[in-house]
Amino acid sequence: MTGKVRVLVVDDSAVVRQALSDILQSDPEITVIGAVPDPYAAAKRLQQEVPDVITLDVEMPRMDGITFLRKIMTQRPIPVVMCSSLVELHSETLMQALEAGAVDIILKPKLDTKQGLMEARIRICDAVKGAARARLSRGARYRTEMRPVEKKLTADAMLPPPVARQSMARTTESVVCIGASTGGTEALRVVLEALPADCPGVVVVQHMPERFTAAFAKRLNSICAVEVKEAADGDTVLRGRVLIAPGARHMLLRRSGARYHVEVRDGPLVSRHRPSVDVLFRSAAQYAGSNATGIIMTGMGDDGARGLLEMRRAGACTVAQDEATSVVFGMPKEAIGLGAAERVLPLEALAGEIQRAKPQ
Incomplete structure (x- = not known):
């Protein structure tokens, strides 16, 4: 056993199979055990060797x-990463896949x-390594987090570091900032479905990929x-509204008077991601302070951990999802390790935390 994440690539295009294999093999923590053109060939390959992840x-x-x-999920659960070239055409299908x-x-x-x-290499390799650590519904393997080796930009690439804490006028409205990655799509569904219309x-x-x-x-x-709704530049943060950062764009929180709005902008990968949780959380620390609540959820890596600490130091209420309910306990674990989370709560308790959010 080499300790590498073993991947089986399934795609009907020979060009894509080769490109994905080359990208995955370029990561020292990943090895491709096979690349096949369809599910029938994949089923035969699975009889010989079970991979850690299937693309x-x-x-x-x-x-x-x-x-x-x-x-696969019925007969022999294996972490699967879906791969698409036409997200806008396959969006409903991909939601079904999740x-x-x-x-x-x-x-x-x-x-x-x-x-x-x-950027594709970073996203693809991170997705595969995150999937290898995912807890599946029928008790899949759970591996120790492996650290990415590439140099990462911090939120400094998008906005200046926080200065000494300044007094900030309180508002009657609070704002809740959430960051998630691997496993987050379903976790967010659980949380948002439980929220009332006046939260x-x-x-x-x-x-998440661009356009998805x-x-x-x-x-x-x-x-x-x-x-x-998917956030657009200048959208106002309102009670009963959830704004989701668009794929491949950073989202920052801004304040004008007593109102909050979002700024959507281009920029480099921050903490290996665009959008980056660290960017959102830092902007919340600077523009919302104690009027904010920060929640970091399931995901691989450490995006958001430093930003959540900045939010806590600015007076915000900060929460991390617990290990038992996280698909991948990477981002919450890093935040907890930094002392960024005041509380550690299970997934089912997060909606209640959002409803209780109010300026400190």
Whole structure:
């Protein structure tokens, strides 16, 4: 046993299979044990060796990816990362994949620019390594978190570091900031479905591919009492409204008088992500202070841990999801280790925490 994450790539395109294999093999913590064109070939490969993670195309001949995913989760649960090239066309299908047990979703790599390839590599490798550590519904393996080796930019790349705590005028409205990654799509559904229509305003960073966040927000909006929408630059934070950062854009909290709004902007990867939880949390520390509540949820890595500490130092109420209910106890664990979380709560208690949020 090498200790590497063993991956089986399933995609009907030979070009994509090669590109994904090359990207995954470039990470010293990952090895590709096979690359096959369809679910039938994958089933035969699984009889020989069970991988730690499967990357699975959505549309394939003979059997589509969702059908194969459901068979996997029923017969032999293995962490699956869905891979798509046309998110806007497959958004409903991909939502079904998450509900069927897929751990994460990635876009097929774009090979047209060096920057695009680099960012695709980071996203794909992190998604696969996060999936390898995921707790599945039927008790999948849970591995110790492995640290990424690439140099990471901090929130300094988007806004200046916090200065000594300043007094901030209190408002009658509070704002709740949530950060999540691997496992967060379903965890957020659980939390947001439990919120009443008059809950405090919520802003969310969920690590998710570009163009998929709009479909995610639309789906949540259809099942929740609160309004859920993909954030647009200048959107106001209102009671009963949840704003979700768009994929591939950072979201910052700003304040004008007694009102809060969001700023959506481009920028580099921060803490290996765009949008970054650290960016949102730092902006909340600077512009909301004790009027804010910060919640860090399931996910791999440490994005949001330092930002949550900044929020706590600015007087905000801060919470981390507990290990037992986290699909991957990476981000909450890092925040707890820094002393950033005042409280550690299970998933089912987070909606109540949001409803109780009020300026300190």
